[in-house]
Structures are given as C-alpha cells and as structure tokens.
Amino acid sequence: MRTxxxxxxxxxxxxxxxxxxxLISRRGFNIDxxxxxxxxxxxxxxxxxxxxxxxxxxxxxxxxxxNKLIEVYKIVELEANAVNHExxxxxxxxxxxxxxAVIDITNLFRGHIVDVSPDSVTIEVxxxxxxxxxxxxxxxxxxxxxxxxxxxxxxxxxxRSINEKKRPALAKHKG
Amino acid sequence: MAGxxxxxxxxxxxxxxxxALLKSLEKLGVDTVFGLPGGxxxxxxxxxxxxxxxxxxxxxxxxxxxxxxxxxxxxGRVGVCIATSGPGxxxxxxxxGDAYMDSVPLIAITGQVKSTAIGTDAFQEADIRGITxxxxxxxxxxxxxxxxxxxxxxxxHIARTGRPGPVLVDVAGDALRQVVPFVWPEKITLxxxxxxxxxHAKQMSSAARVLAAAERPVLIAGGGIIRARAAKELKxxxxxxxxxxxxxxxxxxxxxSTDPLYLGMPGMHGTVAAVGAIQRADVVLAVGMxxxxxxxxxxxxxxxxATVIHADIDPAEISKNINADVPIVGDARKVLAGLIDRLEGxxxxxxxxxxxxxxxxxxxxxxxxxxxxxxTLSPQWVIERIGxxxxxxxxxxxxxxxxxxxxxxxxxxxxxNHFLTSGGAGTMGYxxxxxxxxKVGAPDKVVVGVDGDGCFQMTNQELxxxxxxxxxxxxxVINNSALGMVRQWQSLFYNERYSHTDLNxxxxxxxPKLAEAMGAVGLRATTETEVDEVLARAAEINxxxxxxEFVCEKDAMVWPMVAAGTSNDDIxxxxxMAPNWGEDEL
Ligand SMILES: Cc1ncc(C[n+]2csc(CCOP(=O)(O)OP(=O)(O)O)c2C)c(N)n1
Ligand SMILES: [Mg+2]
Numbered sequence: 083m084r085t086x087x088x089x090x091x092x093x094x095x096x097x098x099x100x101x102x103x104x105l106i107s108r109r110g111f112n113i114d115x116x117x118x119x120x121x122x123x124x125x126x127x128x129x130x131x132x133x134x135x136x137x138x139x140x141x142x143x144x145x146x147x148x149n150k151l152i153e154v155y156k157i158v159e160l161e162a163n164a165v166n167h168e169x170x171x172x173x174x175x176x177x178x179x180x181x182x183a184v185i186d187i188t189n190l191f192r193g194h195i196v197d198v199s200p201d202s203v204t205i206e207v208x209x210x211x212x213x214x215x216x217x218x219x220x221x222x223x224x225x226x227x228x229x230x231x232x233x234x235x236x237x238x239x240x241x242r243s244i245n246e247k248k249r250p251a252l253a254k255h256k257g
Numbered sequence: 258m259a260g261x262x263x264x265x266x267x268x269x270x271x272x273x274x275x276x277a278l279l280k281s282l283e284k285l286g287v288d289t290v291f292g293l294p295g296g297x298x299x300x301x302x303x304x305x306x307x308x309x310x311x312x313x314x315x316x317x318x319x320x321x322x323x324x325x326x327x328x329x330x331x332x333g334r335v336g337v338c339i340a341t342s343g344p345g346x347x348x349x350x351x352x353x354g355d356a357y358m359d360s361v362p363l364i365a366i367t368g369q370v371k372s373t374a375i376g377t378d379a380f381q382e383a384d385i386r387g388i389t390x391x392x393x394x395x396x397x398x399x400x401x402x403x404x405x406x407x408x409x410x411x412x413x414h415i416a417r418t419g420r421p422g423p424v425l426v427d428v429a430g431d432a433l434r435q436v437v438p439f440v441w442p443e444k445i446t447l448x449x450x451x452x453x454x455x456x457h458a459k460q461m462s463s464a465a466r467v468l469a470a471a472e473r474p475v476l477i478a479g480g481g482i483i484r485a486r487a488a489k490e491l492k493x494x495x496x497x498x499x500x501x502x503x504x505x506x507x508x509x510x511x512x513x514s515t516d517p518l519y520l521g522m523p524g525m526h527g528t529v530a531a532v533g534a535i536q537r538a539d540v541v542l543a544v545g546m547x548x549x550x551x552x553x554x555x556x557x558x559x560x561x562x563a564t565v566i567h568a569d570i571d572p573a574e575i576s577k578n579i580n581a582d583v584p585i586v587g588d589a590r591k592v593l594a595g596l597i598d599r600l601e602g603x604x605x606x607x608x609x610x611x612x613x614x615x616x617x618x619x620x621x622x623x624x625x626x627x628x629x630x631x632x633t634l635s636p637q638w639v640i641e642r643i644g645x646x647x648x649x650x651x652x653x654x655x656x657x658x659x660x661x662x663x664x665x666x667x668x669x670x671x672x673x674n675h676f677l678t679s680g681g682a683g684t685m686g687y688x689x690x691x692x693x694x695x696k697v698g699a700p701d702k703v704v705v706g707v708d709g710d711g712c713f714q715m716t717n718q719e720l721x722x723x724x725x726x727x728x729x730x731x732x733x734v735i736n737n738s739a740l741g742m743v744r745q746w747q748s749l750f751y752n753e754r755y756s757h758t759d760l761n762x763x764x765x766x767x768x769p770k771l772a773e774a775m776g777a778v779g780l781r782a783t784t785e786t787e788v789d790e791v792l793a794r795a796a797e798i799n800x801x802x803x804x805x806e807f808v809c810e811k812d813a814m815v816w817p818m819v820a821a822g823t824s825n826d827d828i829x830x831x832x833x834m835a836p837n838w839g840e841d842e843l
Contacts, residue, residue, distance in 0.1 A: 093449065097398070101390060108391055139576065146573035152395045152415060155449045 083134045085114070086141045087160040087236050089244050090129040093153040094120060101151055102129065111135075111144050115168070117233030126155065130236050132166075158244040166236040169208045171196070172218060175225040176203055184224055191217045202227055269438035274402030274428065275301040277439050278366070279308050281409035284441060287337050287364075289313070289328065289697055291321035295341025297381060298368030300433035313697060313726055316718040318345050320690035322352020323716070326361045327694030330677050331652055331702070333486065335362040335416050336694065342368045343381030346427070347388065351684060353423045354392040358681025359507055360484055362421040364412050365389075372400040372429040386427050394422030402435035407442045414445050419452025420571040421484055452570060456587030456595055464542070464566045464583045465599035471540035472606045473562075473843075474500045475531075477523060477552075480507030480680065481545020481569060483673040487590035488512070491544075494593045498600060499608045501615055503531035505546050507680040510670040520615060521624075524552040525819050526662045529622035529836045530615050532819065532828050537843065538563045545569060545589040548578040549681065558824035568592040614843050622817070622836055624666040629810040632784070636735045636809040637663050639788055640707060643733050644668040646792040651675070651703040654692040656712030657683045658742040660735040662815040664707045686715030692730040693723050703796075706732040710762040711740045717771065723802040724776025731795050732777075733805045737813070738763045745814050749832070763808065772804035781806040 092098045099118055106113055115132040135141050141159070148154050160166070176184050181203065188195060188205050191213065197204035207217050211234070218229065238244065262271045272280065278301060282290070289311045294302040305312055315321040318340040325336030336356075340349050346367040356363040370379040386398045395415050397408045405428065412424040468474060482491055488511045495502055495518055502512045503523045512519055521528030523535055535541060541563040546552070548567075553559040556578060567574075567581035568589065575584045585592055626637040640663045647653075649669045654677040655661040661678060670676040677695055679687040692706040713734045723730055744758040762768070769779025778798055782791040788807060795803045817836075819828045830836050 097386070100387070104390055143573065143577060150394075150571070150573055152447060152450045 083136055084138075085132060085134045087164060087166060087234070088131040088133070088145065089158045089160055089236060090131060090148060091121070091155040091244070092127050092129060093155065094125050094127040095153060098127070098153045099129075101153065102148065105147055105151065106131075106144060109143065109147060111140060115233040117235050119235070130234055132234050156244065160236050160238050164236045164238045166210055166234050167208055168211065168214060168234045169206065169232040170214045170218065170229065171204060171206055172221065172229040173202050173204045173227040174221045175201055175227050177201065180224055184221060187217070187220050193217065267438050267440075269440055271436050272439045273300065273304070274405050274433040274435050274437070276304045277402060277405045277437070278409060278428065278433070279304055279310060280439060281406045281441070282310060282337065285335075285409065285413045287335070290337040290339055291315055291324040291328070291694065292339030293318050293321060293341070293345065295345045295368065295381070297342035297370055297430045298339060298345070298433075300430060301339070301366070301368065301428075312339075313722060315690070315722050317716065318348035319351050319686065320693070320716055320719045320722070322349045322363070322365065323355070323684075323687050323690035324694030324697070324719070325363055326352060326356050327654060327677050327691030328698040329361050329363060329694075330674055330691075331695035332698040333674060334698070335364055335413055337364045337366065339366045340368070341381065342370055342385070343383045345381075346385040347383055350388060350392070353389055353425065355679050355682040355684045355687065356423040357392040357394070359480060359679065360421045361423065362416040363423040364409075364416055365423060365425045367425065367427045368433070369398065369427045369429045371431040373431070375400075375429065385425065389425045392423070393425050394420075396425040397427065399426065399428045399432050402432045402437040403440070405432065406440060410442050411445055411447060414447070415450065419450075420481070453572065453586045454570070454588045454591065456568065456585045456592050460583055460585045461592070461595050461599060464568075464585060465596055465603065467540055467564050467566060467583060468498065468500070468542065468596065469600060469603045469605055471500075472608070473538050473611045474498075474540040474542060474608070475520070475534040475538040476500045476502045477535070477541060477543045477546055478502055478504045478508045478511055479544060479546020480505065482508060482511045482589045482593075485545060485570070485589035486673070487593055488673045490590050490593035490597070494597050497597050498605060499612070500542065501534060501612070503527070503534065505549075505552055505680070506665055506678060508546070509665055509676040509678075511673045513671040514669065515671065517616070518612070520619070522665055524549075525554065525821070526665075526815050526817065527819070527828070528619075528624065528666070529817055529828065529830060530618040532817070532825050533618050533836070533838060534615055535560050535563070536825050540564050540566065542566045543568070544592060547571075547574040550578070553578060554819045554825040555823055558826060610843070614839070617839060617842060618836070622830055625816050625831070626667070627813075629813070631810075633810040634783065634785065634788065634807055636660060636737060636807070636813050637667060638785070639733075639735060639807045639809060640664055641667045642788055642792065643705065643707060646796060647703055647705050647731075649675075651705050652677065652695050652699060654678070654688050654695060654704065654706045656688040656708040657685045658709045658712060658740070659737070659745060659813070659815050660707055660709045660741070668707070685709075685712040688712055689716045689730075689732055690719045692732065693719050693728050696723075696728045696730050704730050706730060708732055708734050709741065710734055710736040710738065710768075711760055713768070714760075714762075714766070718775070720772060720775040720777045720802050720804065727800070729799055729802055731803045731805065733807060734768055735809055736762050736768065736806050737809045737811045739811050741811070742815070744811070748812075748814065749820070768804060768806040772802075777802035777804050779804050779806070781808065783808045
C-alpha cells in the first residue's frame with residue numbers, strides 16, 4: 083500500500099463535491115481522507131484527497147476519471163514530502179490531580195486547550211498523521227470522552243503553487 | 258422571432274427562458290426534437306407550438322431518448338429529446354445510460370419543479386441531475402433563465418466533441434417562465450474541458466515502429482472510428498499496411514465486409530477469424546475501442562502474445578482493462594492518418610502467410626446459417642435474406658439478443674452510421690424507436706429494424722408515432738417465441754431449465770394485427786416462400802410503417818461463442834466444438 087495525496091482544483095459550484103465523491107465510490111475506489119475548501123480564487127475550490135492503493139493503476143484511473151469531470155480543472159499528485167496536516171479536537175476527562183499531566187502532554191505536542199470544565203479539557207492539535215496518532219495514544223489513558231478529526235489538507239513545499247505546475251497528474255499518466 | 262420586446266438597458270431581445278431555450282437550439286442548428294410534455298416542461302411546449310423546430314410526439318419518453326440516439330447515429334449530429342420532470346425524466350434514464358455506454362451525442366432536456374420547490378418532494382419532483390450524474394458526460398440544473406443559452410451551448414459542445422456522450426439540461430419551471438434579455442455566449446469557456454485531439458508525436462513514432470516490425474498484426478476497430486468520421490483513413494491505413502481488421506459491434510460498417518482483410522467481429526460471439534487473429538497476433542492495434550469484457554473474455558489470456566497499441570480519445574480508457582504498451586490519446590482520424598504518414602516508405606514485414614492463415618480460418622468457419630430440420634424458419638436464414646433484399650444502402654437498427662448477433666454477422670453493412678445497435682448497455686427496446694429516429698434524420702434512406710419478439714414488445718407503441726408522423730420504417734420481428742439469448746444461456750449453462758424465457762409469442766400477441774391496430778402494415782411469414790413474398794411486399798410500401806413477423810424456430814443458437822468469463826482460446830463453433838486452428842500452417 084502506498085499513500086497518494088491528490089490536490090484537485092474544482093469549480094466552486096454546488097454539486098461538485100457530490101460528483102467527485104460519487105465517481106470515486108462508484109468505481110470502487112476507497113478514500114482515506116477528503117477535505118474541501120475555498121482558495122485564493124473565489125470561483126475555485128481545492129480538494130485534498132488521500133488514498134492508499136496497492137496497485138498504482140488504481141490511482142491512475144482515479145486521476146483520469148476525475149479529469150473527465152467538466153468541473154475539475156486540475157489534478158496534481160503531491161510529492162511525499164508535502165506538508166500534510168490534519169486537526170484533532172479531543173475532549174479528555176480529567177480531575178484536579180490529572181489535569182496538569184494532560185496539559186503537559188498538550189504542550190509537548192504544541193496543542194491548545196480550547197475549553198475547560200471541572201472534569202474535562204478539550205484540546206486542539208494539528209499536524210501530520212503520526213503526530214495526531216501519537217497524541218491521541220498519549221491522552222487515551224486519561225479517558226477520551228469524544229473526539230473529532232478533520233480530513234487532511236496538503237500543500238507542496240517551496241514557493242510554487244500547483245497552478246504553475248507544468249505536469250499535472252494527467253500528463254504523467256497520459257503518455 | 259419577430260416583434261420581440263427589447264431590453265431597455267442592453268438592447269438585447271427580452272425572452273422567456275423557454276423562448277431562449279428554443280432560440281438556443283435553433284442557433285445550434287437543432288431542427289428536430291423528440292419528446293412528450295407535462296406540467297414542469299409546459300412553459301417550453303407553449304412557444305414550441307409556433308417554432309420551426311420539428312417536434313415528434315412520442316408515446317413513451319424512453320422512445321424519445323432512443324429516437325434521438327437513432328437520429329444522432331444516422332446523421333452524425335446531436336440528438337435532442339425532451340421530457341417533463343419526475344417520471345418523464347426518469348423514463349429517459351435508460352436511453353441516457355445507453356447513449357453514455359455507446360458514446361452517442363445526445364442532449365436531454367427535462368423540466369424541473371420550480372426552483373423554490375426543489376428539495377421538498379414536490380409533485381413530480383425527481384433529482385434527475387443526481388440520478389443521471391453517473392451516466393452523463395455532464396449535466397446541468399438551471400434555476401435562472403439567463404443561464405439557459407450558455408448551458409445549451411455548452412451542452413451541445415460537450416455532447417459532440419472529444420468522446421461524445423449524453424448531456425442533460427434540467428430546467429426549473431420558473432426559469433422557463435422568467436423573462437430576461439437573450440444573450441448568446443460569444444465563445445464557450447470550459448476551463449476544465451480540453452479533449453486531447455492530436456496524438457503525441459513520440460507515441461505515434463513508437464506505434465509506427467512496432468507496426469513496421471509486426472509479423473502477425475491485427476487492428477481492432479471500435480465505434481470511436483465512426484464517431485471520428487475516420488472510415489476513409491481506416492481503409493487507407495489497411496491498404497497501406499495490409500493489417501487485417503476486426504470491427505467491434507458498434508463499429509460494424511466502418512470497414513467494408515467484402516474486403517479480403519476483413520475478419521468480422523471479435524468477442525463473445527465473434528468470428529473464429531477475428532478471435533483467432535487476436536489470440537495469435539504479435540501486435541494488436543486498437544483504435545476507438547475500450548476492451549469491453551464482451552470483447553476480451555477472460556482478461557489474463559486476451560491476446561497473450563501481442564504488443565498492444567491502444568489509441569482512444571478518452572485517456573481513461575487506456576490501460577483501464579488491458580495494459581497498453583503504446584498508449585496514444587487522440588482523435589481516431591488523426592491517429593490513423595498520422596500512422597499512414599509515419600509508415601510511408603518504411604519497410605514492412607511480409608504478411609502473406611498471416612493473411613493466408615486468416616483466410617483459411619475465414620473459409621473454414623463462416624457463421625453458421627443452418628436451416629432447421631422440421632421446415633420452420635431459421636432465424637439466420639431470414640436475417641440474411643433481409644440483408645439481401647434491402648442491401649448495403651439501407652440503415653439497419655437492431656434489438657438486443659440473438660437476432661442482434663445474427664444481424665451483426667449477416668447484414669451487409671459497409672458504411673459507417675448504417676448499423677444502429679445498443680452495444681455497451683444492451684438495451685432491449687432500442688430497435689423500434691432508434692429506427693424511427695434514424696428515418697426522421699435520413700428520410701431518403703430505407704430504414705430496416707431487425708427486432709426480437711421480446712424487444713419488440715417493449716417499445717412497439719412507437720409504431721403509432723411512426724404512422725401518424727409519416728415515418729415509414731420497416732420492422733422485421735424475428736419471432737422465436739422466446740427471450741432467445743437468455744434461453745440460449747439456459748440451454749448451455751442451466752441444464753435446459755427454461756425458467757421464464759418462453760414468451761409464447763407464437764400465441765400472443767398477434768403481431769400483424771397489433772401492427773395494423775397501430776396504423777402499420779402487418780405481415781407474417783412462416784415458410785421460406787412467404788419470407789420472400791413478405792420482403793417483396795414490405796419493400797414496396799413507402800408510405801406507412803411495415804411490420805414483418807417471421808415465425809422462426811426456437812432452438813437456434815448464436816455461434817461462435819466464448820462463454821462469459823472464459824478465455825477467447827476456448828471459443829466454440831457449436832456446442833462442445835472447438836475450431837481446428839490449423840496452427841502448423843502459421
Ligand atoms: C431491458 C433489458 N432487459 C433484459 C435484458 C436481458 N436480455 C438480453 S437478450 C434478452 C432476450 C431478448 O429477447 P428477444 O427480443 O426475443 O430476442 P432473441 O434473443 O430471442 O433474438 C434479454 C431478456 C436486456 N438486455 N435488456
Ligand atoms: Mg425472441
């Protein structure tokens with residue numbers, strides 16, 4: 083299994099997300115994570131799609147099929163070293179005796195306490211998959227009341243944007 | 258439209274959304290539409306009453322869709338069908354899906370409930386955009402009248418360019434009624450849509466190199482060559498290179514069946530020559546085809562010795578099912594013309610022993626046209642006779658089933674766009690409405706449907722439409738009293754347990770009477786002499802639709818056959834009978 087991160091520029095119109103997700107699931111492909119939001123350009127949204135596949139041909143098909151959608155403008159597969167972050171909000175139960183330990187762990191991971199109550203703290207942590215996983219492992223012994231995780235968002239390193247990228251993912255697969 | 262009010266600010270003509278839609282169609286050169294009205298689409302039907310656009314009122318929306326497909330294939334233009342919201346729109350789903358599978362350029366216009374009612378389960382509301390998303394090339398939901406002209410222009414452009422396909426335009430009732438200035442888009446801006454038409458030079462050179470070295474090459478020609486209008490280039494390519502040609506079901510007619518290098522159809526019911534050539538080829542050149550499972554059989558053993566050159570305008574088809582050693586994205590015409598150029602002056606291999614070998618297969622294994630023992634009509638014999646009578650100038654449409662496969666093997670179709678059939682979807686009921694649409698589009702052509710008794714009972718109501726609108730199609734019903742193709746599978750794979758495939762169509766319906774009741778001429782033949790009489794009679798009638806019922810034997814089977822999921826190498830020419838490949842001749 084290799085994880086692929088696709089950055090997809092799409093038209094910022096209603097129904098585009100449904101088209102993208104519908105296409106991927108209809109063709110039997112599995113998404114690990116998907117997030118979508120606006121960009122510096124008001125008519126364009128950017129999706130980050132993370133998929134783990136055994137067969138490289140699957141990712142090639144996903145890219146090609148997505149490219150056929152009229153409202154998909156561009157697809158770029160980000161390099162493995164891209165900045166790839168997600169956010170975790172977790173509500174951890176604590177007492178007067180355990181609270182400081184939980185806060186210590188949070189500081190260690192450069193997280194933020196975003197809410198406190200007499201018997202819980204809510205923590206926000208952002209970062210890569212590994213960091214998020216280790217953080218939740220660390221606090222789980224105190225008792226996780228509830229948690230929620232965002233999808234991953236990713237940007238390539240360096241000063242260039244995917245708009246300038248000469249070789250969109252399709253070109254790579256088109257031959 | 259004269260005397261239209263004008264907008265005070267822009268000077269543009271003020272039109273209702275409905276008028277704007279019709280004006281857009283006119284600007285796009287659409288002169289014929291097939292449809293059936295209802296509440297949500299009524300605002301469009303009102304100005305349609307006075308319009309120059311010819312509207313053919315069908316009896317079922319499915320038929321409007323198939324008729325638009327038949328029209329599109331026969332004319333090479335975009336077919337247009339119209340339906341109301343809810344059930345009208347969902348009745349279009351089958352032909353839209355059919356057009357999607359066979360890359361037929363189609364615009365489906367549907368009325369939608371008014372924009373403020375969308376999402377409330379209003380009367381006759383269906384999310385037709387959601388429903389058709391997986392089976393359209395693109396679709397639109399229009400809720401503002403001013404968006405109508407651009408949507409139609411874009412729909413037309415998307416439907417006919419690149420890999421053609423169906424586009425649905427769903428228009429809310431209030432958008433049809435709203436009055437706005439008519440603004441026709443100067444140019445179409447679709448930043449996310451740029452089909453690759455010109456093939457990559459490097460890939461073309463590799464393809465030429467591979468072809469020049471080929472000793473046992475075969476070309477599999479797909480329907481894409483018809484859509485690309487590249488029959489001439491195909492012929493020239495074969496003349497220049499001597500590469501033998503197989504045509505897939507949807508490509509029938511793109512290459513003359515009389516040419517010595519024509520091998521017939523590949524696939525599940527392909528000819529021994531076509532299937533044998535592919536399995537022995539050292540190079541497969543596939544153009545405008547998509548390696549459907551009905552063509553490949555078991556994938557892992559398909560063309561096991563071949564270097565595969567795959568050219569298609571849709572990059573997603575390349576290496577989807579069969580890995581392409583030389584992938585080429587581009588228009589079939591440019592690909593074929595480009596290959597001819599690149600091979601010019603190149604020394605090619607001597608293909609004569611390959612040609613001889615394939616000619617041997619062709620001679621030994623012609624498609625069986627056995628006559629039945631008990632004197633009942635053989636369906637193959639009847640279909641061949643139909644072809645002899647109406648000849649290669651007629652346009653043929655088929656249903657889906659055994660008769661379709663026999664039609665594919667036996668009808669003399671030697672021109673593109675003269676064989677209309679439902680390939681990828683296999684839609685029973687396609688024949689009658691598709692024939693109707695073809696005749697509307699090509700009124701000077703004789704249009705002959707070869708239908709099954711099962712298929713005919715799905716959409717024959719359109720004979721009324723044909724009779725009332727003076728659309729004199731000729732429909733031959735191959736009546737074997739059964740859902741024959743399914744029955745064949747039961748014979749071969751389900752121990753002859755004929756669960757619900759006997760239609761009893763020898764008893765009911767009385768097909769000639771049914772035809773007569775709908776204003777068509779109804780004829781029946783049960784003997785070979787009657788067949789010729791019926792055909793002669795049908796050929797004479799040009800002012801009314803004709804239905805010819807041919808009462809045929811039930812047990813005839815389509816051969817050759819590669820059973821589903823097995824290898825092409827296991828092709829049978831009759832039950833438990835493998836061909837003698839005569840491999841030592843190779
Ligand atoms: C709409 C639809 N329903 C079911 C099928 C499955 N099917 C394929 S061929 C066939 C039999 C068609 O019978 P008929 O029209 O009499 O043709 P025959 O095979 O007898 O020539 C059926 C039921 C289909 N292709 N399409
Ligand atoms: Mg039948």
